[in-house]
């Protein structure tokens with residue numbers, strides 16, 4: 306091979322870059338989805354668990370707009386046949402009172418860092 | 429037509445993933461086996477291809493027309509050519525840097541225009557350059573941001589990139605600027621092929637297919653993040669991704685079909701890569717017009733494939749054929765044998781003239 310002294314180091318850098326996740330996690334404990342601390346006094350969330358997992362960010366976004374811009378106050382849950390105040394702190398955090406053991410567990414694992422807490426109070 | 433074939437191919441791939449992983453529940457095939465095969469084919473294929481190129485003899489220095497040959501005439505100042513036609517290693521490093529990071533040769537792209545009467549004009553055309561640059565850099569950013577699925581704990585740099593990328597805090601989950609920009613850039617690159625007649629004429633399925641494939645990857649990713657029906661829970665996705673890189677693969681419950689479509693298209697891209705024009709990722713480093721210093725006048729270069737070359741000089745040609753040449757009246761530099769000894773001494777023009785007659 307010609308110019309092997311340049312091509313081979315180049316290929317090694319390429320392979321190291323492309324296999325980064327394989328060697329970065331070497332020696333680390335096997336990953337498992339973090340355990341969440343669920344509310345003890347309640348059975349269900351305000352919507353189905355699957356829905357909450359995928360859609361809670363969107364739901365909060367809608368609540369914010371409805372509350373701040375349209376003046377709505379209450380969210381009617383079909384699932385629970387109950388209405389809840391559209392509030393981050395007063396609703397979600399009322400049941401999920403330990404942010405660190407709940408919201409943050411998931412968010413840290415997926416490197417999500419909601420900026421809501423710049424203004425809203427953490428319980 | 430060529431565009432439509434490629435589009436149909438990508439749609440077929442999407443359907444394969446939807447049916448296979450979605451309807452038939454072959455999560456292990458689409459979530460574990462195919463991605464592993466894809467990464468292996470990508471890395472091994474890439475290395476083999478580059479080594480093949482490395483075995484090809486390096487051509488003689490190719491001075492490009494962008495700069496005058498260095499030191500040819502005193503009126504050409506060396507400083508004009510330090511980047512365009514460098515004669516030093518440092519200059520070549522500079523040229524390669526601008527080529528790889530800023531696509532300098534695309535920047536030089538010109539457009540030929542025919543003005544009224546037969547007047548040809550060349551004007552600069554930077555659109556291809558700017559959109560190609562946007563496309564490649566946003567792709568890199570997206571690729572790096574995805575490392576949040578493959579690392580635990582997630583290194584700070586990827587988190588910072590995430591923050592910067594979503595800084596406008598539109599929507600929730602926040603809209604990434606890079607996803608929007610890559611779609612715009614891909615749209616331009618596709619429309620350029622479809623709408624500019626000259627480019628359309630030379631476009632092949634091999635040009636459309638990667639474009640549609642990457643557009644498919646981006647759209648499936650964005651659907652999965654922003655659009656209700658396609659959303660997926662990221663916790664099992666992270667578990668699957670970490671299982672892959674820690675060599676303890678699992679296929680957890682609760683991953684949406686969109687994710688498998690996304691992952692399958694990415695796997696196809698990786699497998700396709702080493703066999704396609706996308707290899708310009710490695711090829712740009714090996715372009716002879718970019719990575720060789722133009723020092724043919726200062727240094728002696730031997731061709732590396734069959735040196736020393738067998739040559740046949742005119743002298744020996746004449747030696748072999750002199751008799752025949754003289755007979756048929758062709759001029760020769762040396763006279764025929766019997767007179768050769770005399771001639772090898774002082775030769776005057778007059779003597780030569782005599783012999784030719």
Ligand code: HEM
Pocket residue numbers: 567570571573574577601604606607645646647648649650652653654662665669687690691694
């Ligand atoms: C070169 C390869 C890839 C490209 C170009 C790509 C592109 C994208 C894009 C543009 C998005 C939209 C949101 C964003 O920008 O983050 C996205 C989302 C996503 N991608 Fe990829 N992707 C690639 C590889 C992968 C792989 C290998 C995985 C496997 C884990 C993956 C999993 C995901 C997931 C789970 C989302 C949704 C993210 C969210 O909801 O926040 N992608 N992808």
